[in-house]
Amino acid sequence: MQRIYREEIAEEFPEGPAEFPMTEAEFRDALDPRKIVAARRTSGSASPVEVDRMIHDAHARLDAFIHDQKQAREDIETVLERLNAEFKKLL
Numbered sequence: 001m002q003r004i005y006r007e008e009i010a011e012e013f014p015e016g017p018a019e020f021p022m023t024e025a026e027f028r029d030a031l032d033p034r035k036i037v038a039a040r041r042t043s044g045s046a047s048p049v050e051v052d053r054m055i056h057d058a059h060a061r062l063d064a065f066i067h068d069q070k071q072a073r074e075d076i077e078t079v080l081e082r083l084n085a086e087f088k089k090l091l
Contacts, residue, residue, distance in 0.1 A: 001027055 005020035022030065029035065040047045044054070
């Protein structure tokens with residue numbers, strides 16, 4: 001990485017450091033997939049914190065949907081009961 005940095009970056013940006021600004025251990029650590037995923041905090045990312053948030057949001061939307069469906073069924077039952085009562089009056 002030091003060679004690539006000197007050839008590609010340091011030449012193009014001479015105001016920056018002449019050597020790659022990470023040790024080999026830091027560079028290898030930065031490439032750890034688990035750490036990359038855990039550090040990614042953008043919406044919809046695969047970080048554990050974000051996945052937990054999305055699962056929580058999905059459960060909240062599902063609960064709201066179930067509540068709305070239950071309310072709709074109750075409303076339909078109420079209307080059908082009134083309709084049946086009105087038909088009985090006509091008979």
